[in-house]
Amino acid sequence: MLKWKTTLYAAVTLVLSLTAGPVRLHAHGAYHDLMLSLTAEMEKRPDDPDLYRRRARVQVDHEDWQAALVDLEKADRLDQKAVESDLLRGRALLLGHQPQAALQCLRQAVQGFPELATPRMYEARALAALGQSAEAYEVFRQAVERLVQVEPDHVFEMAALARQAEGPQAALTVLNEGLDKLGSLPALTDEALKIEIELKRYDAAVVRVTQMLTRTKTPLPWLAKRAELLTLAGRVPEAEEDWQQVVSQVLALPTLQRGSHAMCRLLERAQVALGKSPLPRPVVAAPVSASPSSVTSSSAFSPPSSPQ
Incomplete structure (x- = not known):
């Protein structure tokens, strides 16, 4: 025994x-x-x-x-x-x-x-490779139901199979189910937004981004995204308010952070959206050894002096 x-x-x-x-x-x-x-x-x-x-x-x-x-x-x-x-x-x-x-x-x-779960996942992948999209989606869903812990990658893969089998709305449903289960993960949220934009559901996309703004530690990119979505939805005054906030918040950042490529690009997008000329990029120079008398008090947006 x-x-x-x-x-x-x-x-x-x-x-x-x-x-x-x-x-x-x-x-x-x-x-x-x-x-x-x-x-x-x-x-x-x-x-x-x-x-x-x-x-x-x-x-x-x-x-x-x-x-x-x-x-x-x-x-x-x-x-x-x-x-x-x-x-x-x-x-x-x-x-x-x-x-x-x-x-x-x-x-x-x-x-x-x-x-x-694992054998069913690979069975679904084989079915997808054979072009049997509907059955692949169903089998993969059965596999996910057997998982102890669902990961974002599982949601992405099932959403892709759902799109192949039934179209973008089915993929969006899968992503929403994943977000309900795993929380507002930026990668899943961004994928859901792409589909809502594809389906021209701009108001729903605005609501989704507004929810992210209350949770994220990096609100500026999401604020810019909401401004773009408000424009697509025909809500131009609200979009302009968001773009103004983007400009104000970027300009309030420390010079080194404001001078990063990402923040400069964000500021340029906001200025163009507001119909204004882009501001000069801040000069972010590497520290150099120099006597105090040689340091000038130039503005953060002043261009570097011409070489002698």
Whole structure:
């Protein structure tokens, strides 16, 4: 009985490791070290199929899909537990641009582990690669419903699939659901705004940006965005008020911050929107060693003196 429980625990641990997200190999050295470590273990235990699968996963995460397929074939010859290899084989085949073959493997992985999200996500990606947008969107949604923690990347991917399957309104619905769940994340908000502008729902976009203004620590870009949206909505007086606020707030910044490229561009946009000539950019000089008598009291917007 104890041996059976130990074997079951090992199998579950392996399955969870194989169905987890990609290992982040930020440098080739990390991949090389992992491969050396696994290969050294395999020399001691050449008939251990789990080691072949683990090495295959590292290879898939490094996009070395052909080597991964070879290791998976060896693993399956050793213990015939093909269901544990299906997800990795499907991922490898997707990397090799073979979505039809990948789909067959990934559907087997879903059947083997129906409670897990990852196999369904890759199944959705295979369906999308085959142009089956509606089914891909539905399968990906089922995968997200099984996640313990939804990440912004999941929302972006599901919104893209929703757009392919049903159009921009479906994508906007997905983004709104993600924002409700994760909070007002700037990246998701910006993507939702793009769709609202595409659908010419300018007033709704203004409301969304106004909500961001109450939460963000960097209000100036959002204030400028609201001014642009108010203009598109035909609410010109309100837009001019926002642009005036942009000008006032930028000019109130310390010279070094006001002289940054981003703030200069923002000020130029505001001046042009108000029908005024852009102000000269502030001179932000690097510190130099000079005697106090050589320092002039020029204005922040004065041009540098002509060379002698």
